[in-house]
Amino acid sequence: MGKCPVMMIFLASSLLLFLQTLEVVNADLCFGSSFNGNGSYAQNRRKLFSNLANKVVSNGGFYYASLGQNPNRVNAIVLCARGYKRQDCLSCVETLAQLTQSTCLNRTDSFIWGNNNEDSVSCLVRSSNRSTFGNLELRPHATSPHENRIDPSRNMTLFMQEWEATVNRTLEAATKADTSSVHKYYSAVEAGFTEFPNVYMLMQCTPDITSEECKRCLGDCVTFYRRQYRGRQGGMASFPSCFFRWDLYTFHGAFDNVTRVPAPPRPHAPEMGSSITDKKGRSIWYTIIVVFTFINLLVFIGFFKVNARRRKLNKRINVGSAEYSDPDGQFMLRFDLDMILMATNDFSSENKLGQGGFGTVYKGILLNGIEIAVKRLTRGSEEGGMEFKNEVSLLTRLQHKNLVKLLGFCNEGDEEILVYEFVPNSSLDHFIFDEEKRSLLTWEVRFKIIEGVARGLVYLHEDSQLKIIHRDLKASNILLDAEMNPKVADFGTARLFDTDETRAETRRIAGTRGYMAPEYLNRGQISAKSDVYSFGVMLLEMISGQRNNSFEGEGLAAFAWKRWREGRSEIIIDPFLVENPSNEINKLIHIGLLCVQENATKRPTMSSVIVWLGSETITIPLPTAPAFTWNQSQSEDGTMSMSNIFTELSSR
CATH class of the missing domain: 3.30.200.20 (Phosphorylase Kinase; domain 1)
Structure with a gap:
């Protein structure tokens, strides 16, 4: 036969082995490290799971929460399907939460896409001792194929062509993010095939990942199902971040208002019969072998170069x-x-x-x-x-x-x-000012971020060995770690004070207009109260979900002050927070207005802010008028100018 066919067989075997390794994943719903069933992790999980159902409903169908301190911190993601009924969502989450605790007795990680009804998939309950929020999770997998196979007398070639076309249509629709809903990655398609009158397909991803990550996740789901269960009459495949199901009957009530899609046009048969198909198949096989050989060569060269550079660095770096x-x-x-x-x-x-x-x-x-x-x-x-x-x-x-x-x-x-x-979750402005991601900032997460920033400022102003004024506190300078904990960043313009120094003056104004206190912007006066002002603006942005400069002619502080004085503070609040406790939100608006008062001496210290955030009984003083309204105009050279107009809103 010669050496060439032998080499082809060897390469083909290598390719098949390579593809098979991609399929080997842990199919258990319970995974991760083990823990004591009566320890702190188990207690935190029971406590967190006890109100997941109510929380996900009150947050519009998607909820992320965490409880406890590392290494016993429990993180949970819960999602109800699009168009869910309240009671169905409550029942589904409660059922899966109980199932997780009874099945995963001593495993830290779990995920279940399911329901208390075999014919529907209406919610996800996922937990871990690590933060999974915003992370694409493709391991492990769960599958459930239909037990019956498609009748072999059917035209399977035609069926698979129509099935693949429907997969592509569903995948394309699911990954076009619908920013008006937390269920933004979702698609349900009803199609008619040549030999099957009705075929139903559904895809969904968790909303905390990107559109590209959703596309990858669903593509892997389909690939895994196709390789393992091609020829079955239906089934599902899921990863922690996404779900795919198709069947020859409706399920989950997801297709009640779906427009039926006709079967794609039947392809013309080739004129030369099967010989053309055989030649095409051999051509594709040769192409795969050549490509795989080329990839192996590139990997070898890359491996050699990386190791050579690593050896060089190891010699140089101590x-x-x-x-x-x-x-x-x-x-x-x-x-x-x-x-x-x-x-x-x-x-x-x-x-x-x-x-x-x-x-x-x-x-x-x-x-x-x-x-x-x-x-x-x-x-x-x-x-x-x-x-x-x-x-x-x-x-x-x-x-x-x-x-x-x-x-x-x-x-x-x-x-x-x-x-x-x-810090994996980028900066706060990528969430709070983004129409897709803002819905992921639940009230609990926003409060945690606000409190964390406040604690960071208390450390800078009072508790560290130095006294530091940050001078450029804003949402883009607050980074979020994997668990959405805030970290104040960018100290390039920060000012070091002597421990007994309370105020200084400077000719170099550094910072961002709109967040700068008026006494600093107009007279160069710096103090800890300058940061307090910036914190107040950021806090109001967190409550409203709007940038300070979105309120043309006056700024967010003046707008919030007017609405608060009129007794209409609900106008300030982000629509995504309307289901949350209004008393707590109004308290934070109150604190924000105290921080942005015109008179710097009346602004609170950050340590006072921490006390107010943690207390429900302490009486908080009433604020006076904010510092200024904010008018922006654009000069002829394209640069932005700003006029500060001091207001006496308290007299209105």
Whole structure:
């Protein structure tokens, strides 16, 4: 036969083995590490699960929550299907929560797409000891194929062509995000096939992932089902992040208002009979073998190059001695530039996380597997150089769970680079001002973020060894970790105070207009009350879901003050929060208005804000008028100008 066919057989076997390894996943609904069934994790899970049903209904059909402290922290995601009936949702979540606790007695992770009715899939209950919010989860899988096979006398070739067309139609519809609903990734299709009058198909993803991630998840579901159960009369496949089901009968009541789609046109038979098909099949097979051989070659070359570079770096980099000491004796890691280049793949565009005023931020992975965020400051920028020195000087001496952690720096040649801990959920503005993601910020999550930012400011103002005024507190400078805990970031414009110093003046105004206190913007006066003002603006943005500059002519503070004085504070509140306790929300509006008062001496300290946030009995003083209304206009050169008009709204 010769050497070529032998090589082809070997490559074909390698390809099949490669494909099979993709299919091997744990099919159990209970997975993860084990825990004591009577310990803290079990108790936290029971407590969290006790009110999941009511919480998901009150939050519009999707709810994310966590309870406890690591390593016994329990995170849960709950979703009811689109168009759910209240009682069906309550019953489904309660049933699956009980099933999870009885079935997964000592496993930290679980997920179930199901219902207390075999013919429907109307909710998801998912739990873990790690944060899964916003993460695409493709392991493990759950499948349930129909027990009967399609009659072999049917035209299976035609059936699969029509089935694939329906899959593509359903997948396309499901991944076009409907931002008006938390059930934004969803599609139900009813189709007529040539040999089957009715075929029903449904796809759904959890709303915390992106559209591209949803597409990948559903595609994997379909691929897994097709490989394992091709020829069955229906069935389902699911991962923690998505669900796919099809059948020859309706299910879940999902098709009551769905327009039936006719079968796609029947393809013309080839004129030369099966010989053409055979030739085409052999051609495709040869193509697969060539492509697979090429991929193997590329992987080998890439593996060789990466290892060569790693050996080079290992010779050059001595992390243990890479330390830097400032004049105050503070030590921090000095990173080698080659280490940064390797971690970020030479600052590749694929690793770019965002663009700031003084530089670009990239994601990186160190040789030990630790993920980092790398801020590459703009070369030759005087302001960037000042920011670099400021952050290195300050963040070496600040340690708090609500402040971003600076891991180290690099200053080789004309490069000035800051290396931070990687915070996976980006910044707060990507959630609170995004129509798709804002619905994911439940009241509990928003309160946790507000309280965390307040605690971070208390540390800066009062509890750290230094007294720091941040000067640029805003939503884009608040990062969110995997569990949606806030971390105040960007200390490039922060100001260090002496411990007994309460106020200073500066000629260099740094910060963001709209968040800057009037005494600082107009007279350069800096104090802790400057940050309190910025915090108040951010708090009102969290309650309203709107940017401060969205309220043309006056700003959010003045708008909120007017509505609060009129007794119509509900106008301020984000529609996604209407089902939540109004007393708690109104209390935070009250606190926000106290923070943005014109008179800086009347603004509270951040420690007072913490006390008010945690108390239901303390009487909070009444606020006076906010600092100013905010008028924006655009000058001829395209830059933004702003006039500050002080108001006496209290007299209106």
